[in-house]
Every structure is written in structure tokens, then in C-alpha cells.
Amino acid sequence: NETVRWIGERVGWGEHFGGTFTSGGNEANFTALALALAHSFPEYVQDGLLAVAAQPVFYASGEAHHSLDKSAGLLGIGRRSVRRIRVNDQIQLDPERLAEQIEDDRDAGLRPFCIVATAGTTNSGAIDDIVALSALARRYGLWLHVDGAYGAAAIFSDKHRDLVRGIELADSVTIDPHKWLAMPFAAGVILTSHPEMLEQTFAVNTPYMPRVNDPAQTDNFKLSTQWSRRMNALKLYLTLRVHGRxxxxxxxxxxxxxxxxxxxxxxxxxxxxxxxxxxxxxxxxxxxxxxxxxxxxxxxxxxxxxxxxxxxxxxxxxxxxxxxxxxxxxxxxxxxxxxxxxxxxxxxxxxxxxxxxxxxxxxxx
CATH class of the missing domain: 3.90.1150.170 (Aspartate Aminotransferase, domain 1)
Structure with missing residues (x-):
């Protein structure tokens, strides 16, 4: 919990956020899309796509990570729901093309629910214009996820933080400490400025699990897809305690x-x-x-x-x-x-x- 708090504060969210460690960026991006779906379609959590009136779609650049396609399939919305937008000369998701695609999809009766901004593409390290994409997300009422598995680590540098300018505007953020934070495999993190959505999306109640009454403690199995889990936070916690930011x-x-x-x-x-x-x-x-x-x-x-x-x-x-x-x-x-x-x-x-x-x-x- 303390490690998640440290990271969330560096994102710039103040106190109202939540998160959990994952096995890596793939699971973190899956979690973010699940949160975005549950936020846009509350009935989806209990009733699935049968309760959703129209096909959900979301948007990412043509250079965004392949885990988005995997996640779309696993979430039941299908890989065709990933609307990949051509990049501009800076290898960034083009905001003008994105706005056109959103309008076209809405006119076609589809239900846009999320924009994925990439902070550090796998191929070239390109960082999307998070501020511009945030403005579009607000205009159309969409969830903004920043896949910063690599580049979001820039939040730990005062000198280079501007690389991910606007990251605090995101609804969720993926960071992989086993990339630019030099941690051993595996360590991923998903953070969200809507902490209530974690339990709304993933919580289950079972009679054989002990009940936690202390608000300072967390039932992590209620915050993610994982049940049995490693203590992936320990290595980053110790590194920050010993060496500091x-x-x-x-x-x-x-x-x-x-x-x-x-x-x-x-x-x-x-x-x-x-x-x-x-x-x-x-x-x-x-x-x-x-x-x-x-x-x-x-x-x-x-x-x-x-x-x-x-x-x-x-x-x-x-x-x-x-x-x-x-x-x-x-x-x-x-x-x-x-x-x-x-x-x-x-x-x-x-x-x-x-x-x-x-x-x-x-x-x-």
C-alpha cells in the first residue's frame, strides 16, 4: 500500500487514488480496460455484454502495445473493438484523426468508452500528447488510460517529468517497474484516480476468506484478477527506502x-x-x-x-x-x-x- 501511495503521489493525484501491483504491463492494461468498461457500463460487471446496448469500442495509436488486442478479446468485446489510429510524424496518436474516428463510430451506433495514450511505445519510445488526448476524453465522456509501462517512470525525475506532461489527467496509469525503474521481473502496477472502481470491478465475497476490518489493510484479491500473488511491491519498496527517489x-x-x-x-x-x-x-x-x-x-x-x-x-x-x-x-x-x-x-x-x-x-x- 505504501509503495502504491508513493507512485500515485508522483503521478500527481493527491490522496484520492488506488492501485495494485500486477504481473506486468499486460495484466495492468487488461485491468485498466476492465475498469473503463465497468465505469462506462456498470451493468457489464454482473451481466456482461448482453446488458450493453451497443458494441463498445476504444482507441489507441497504431504503435500501441499488443496487450490491448489481447485484453479486448479476453474482456469479450473482441479485437475489432480496438480502433487503431494512424500516428503522425512524431509517431504519436493523431488527435484530429482520433476525433474523426470517434464521431464516425458514434454515428454508426457504436459506443466509445476509452482512449489509450501510450507513454513510451515499444518500437520507438514515442509518447502521445496526453494533454490533447485528455481534452478529447473529456469532450466525449471517455475514460483516459495512459499505458506508461516504460515511459511513465519519468514521474520519478523532476528534471524529465515533462516527458509525460498531463499524466495526472488520466483516469488510470500503467507502470512497469521492471522496465525503467530497474526492478527484476516481474513487477507491474495499475493505478487509478477512481479507487472505488477497483472493488466495483473485481471484488467477490467468499466465506473462506478472512474479513479485513482495518481500513489500513487491503484485500488485494478484491482489487485485481489475481488471487494467489507474489509480493511484487517489496523490491521497489526496499529500493525506494534504501536509495530514495x-x-x-x-x-x-x-x-x-x-x-x-x-x-x-x-x-x-x-x-x-x-x-x-x-x-x-x-x-x-x-x-x-x-x-x-x-x-x-x-x-x-x-x-x-x-x-x-x-x-x-x-x-x-x-x-x-x-x-x-x-x-x-x-x-x-x-x-x-x-x-x-x-x-x-x-x-x-x-x-x-x-x-x-x-x-x-x-x-x-
């Missing part, structure tokens, strides 16, 4: 500084260009190849380079697609990573690209 201020500041160092080095790269805006310490690189090179061939070259750079087991990077384009992806997240590690990776990438596409070196010589 200042340790996270330092960690986040150091990694943002490393990201700036890498970004500066990439400006001089002969082979790679940043293909997406870099907000958090995640990088998307593309080879500087002629336009005539097709996307499939470029993806093959990216895959070849990634295999070459990772086969010695000294580093781990990957390929993915951002907004439909093939990219090489890597991120800085370990507190042990230094500028020397980053420089070694960039050098390995340059050398591998030189072997994979030697004609580029000749063209730029």
Missing part, C-alpha cells in the same frame, strides 16, 4: 544524457540515419540506401546487420517496423550501460554496414 532521478538523467550522446554520434554516421523522432532512449535506424532499394531488400540488409552485430553475445538489438518502415532498433535501459558500451555498439554497426553494403562507403568516400 533521487537514485531514479540520477538513473533517468544519466540515460537521457547517454541518449543525447548517441544521437550526436549518429549525426556523423556514414551508413545510418534516425528514422523516427527520439524521445526516450530508444533508437530507430535505417540504412542510408538509394531510394530504388525496396523495403523488403532493406529489411533483409537490416536483419543481416543485426545478426552480425549480436552473434558474439555482447549486445542485443533487433529489427522491427515503425509506421510500416523497416528499422534497426536498440535502447538504453540497463543502469550498467556506459558511453563506452554505446560507442562500441555504434562502431560495430558501422563496420557491419560497411561489409553488408560496401558500395555505400565508396559512394560516400
Amino acid at each position: 533521487e537514485a531514479y532521478e540520477q538513473l533517468i538523467s544519466e540515460q537521457m544524457a547517454l541518449a543525447a550522446h548517441v544521437r550526436e554520434k549518429l549525426r556523423d554516421s556514414r551508413y545510418f540515419t534516425l528514422s523516427a523522432p527520439q524521445t526516450l532512449p530508444i533508437f530507430n535506424l535505417r540504412l542510408k540506401t538509394p531510394d530504388r532499394l525496396g523495403e523488403n531488400e532493406l529489411e533483409r540488409l537490416h536483419s543481416e546487420i543485426v545478426h552480425d552485430v549480436t552473434r558474439d553475445g555482447q549486445r542485443w538489438i533487433s529489427i522491427t517496423r515503425v509506421n510500416g518502415q523497416s528499422v534497426i532498433r536498440f535502447m538504453i535501459i540497463s543502469y550498467l550501460t556506459t558511453a563506452a558500451h554505446c560507442d562500441a555498439l555504434l562502431d560495430a554497426l558501422e563496420q557491419s554496414a560497411k561489409r553488408a553494403v560496401p558500395h555505400l562507403a565508396t559512394a560516400r568516400a
Whole structure:
């Protein structure tokens, strides 16, 4: 309870909030959508979708986490209820396109109930405009959930808190301490500024469970899908007690500084260009190849380079697609990573690209 309180206060909610630890971001996002459904359709908790007059739908960017699709299926509203909105040039959920889709869905007789803002997409680390999405949520009477599994950890940094400006406007927030807060697996957190919705959505009464009469104690099985559960809060509780928030201020500041160092080095790269805006310490690189090179061939070259750079087991990077384009992806997240590690990776990438596409070196010589 104390750890949840610490996190909620950093979100900026004052005293009126609740939450619980989860197994990770997947369960936390599932919980948030369950809360949003129960808030918009109170009859859903007892009677299911048969009590809901029209098909519920919710909104997220095309780059939002796949757990939203899983959750929609598990909640019974179906994966087609996830309305994925095309991102803008900043890889953010586009508010104008979102408003148009909400209007279209309402005109079609559907029931919008939630907007999901992402604070740190998996592919590129993009952070949606939470303030703008909050305004839309208020306009249309929708629940606003911030999936901040990665990026919401910025609330622990006074210097970088503005990365998630407006997070206090959310109805619920997901944070994964096992990401940017450097905790061991597994540790997820779901927080909500509507604490009463946790019990309204998940509480059950059983004669074999002891009754808690002390308001300072919590029956966590009434606040989430879990019954038997690990004490996932303990590791973060001890870390904050021993090292304090200042340790996270330092960690986040150091990694943002490393990201700036890498970004500066990439400006001089002969082979790679940043293909997406870099907000958090995640990088998307593309080879500087002629336009005539097709996307499939470029993806093959990216895959070849990634295999070459990772086969010695000294580093781990990957390929993915951002907004439909093939990219090489890597991120800085370990507190042990230094500028020397980053420089070694960039050098390995340059050398591998030189072997994979030697004609580029000749063209730029």
C-alpha cells in the first residue's frame, strides 16, 4: 500500500487514488480496460455484454502495445473493438484523426468508452500528447488510460517529468517497474484516480476468506484478477527506502544524457540515419540506401546487420517496423550501460554496414 501511495503521489493525484501491483504491463492494461468498461457500463460487471446496448469500442495509436488486442478479446468485446489510429510524424496518436474516428463510430451506433495514450511505445519510445488526448476524453465522456509501462517512470525525475506532461489527467496509469525503474521481473502496477472502481470491478465475497476490518489493510484479491500473488511491491519498496527517489532521478538523467550522446554520434554516421523522432532512449535506424532499394531488400540488409552485430553475445538489438518502415532498433535501459558500451555498439554497426553494403562507403568516400 505504501509503495502504491508513493507512485500515485508522483503521478500527481493527491490522496484520492488506488492501485495494485500486477504481473506486468499486460495484466495492468487488461485491468485498466476492465475498469473503463465497468465505469462506462456498470451493468457489464454482473451481466456482461448482453446488458450493453451497443458494441463498445476504444482507441489507441497504431504503435500501441499488443496487450490491448489481447485484453479486448479476453474482456469479450473482441479485437475489432480496438480502433487503431494512424500516428503522425512524431509517431504519436493523431488527435484530429482520433476525433474523426470517434464521431464516425458514434454515428454508426457504436459506443466509445476509452482512449489509450501510450507513454513510451515499444518500437520507438514515442509518447502521445496526453494533454490533447485528455481534452478529447473529456469532450466525449471517455475514460483516459495512459499505458506508461516504460515511459511513465519519468514521474520519478523532476528534471524529465515533462516527458509525460498531463499524466495526472488520466483516469488510470500503467507502470512497469521492471522496465525503467530497474526492478527484476516481474513487477507491474495499475493505478487509478477512481479507487472505488477497483472493488466495483473485481471484488467477490467468499466465506473462506478472512474479513479485513482495518481500513489500513487491503484485500488485494478484491482489487485485481489475481488471487494467489507474489509480493511484487517489496523490491521497489526496499529500493525506494534504501536509495530514495533521487537514485531514479540520477538513473533517468544519466540515460537521457547517454541518449543525447548517441544521437550526436549518429549525426556523423556514414551508413545510418534516425528514422523516427527520439524521445526516450530508444533508437530507430535505417540504412542510408538509394531510394530504388525496396523495403523488403532493406529489411533483409537490416536483419543481416543485426545478426552480425549480436552473434558474439555482447549486445542485443533487433529489427522491427515503425509506421510500416523497416528499422534497426536498440535502447538504453540497463543502469550498467556506459558511453563506452554505446560507442562500441555504434562502431560495430558501422563496420557491419560497411561489409553488408560496401558500395555505400565508396559512394560516400
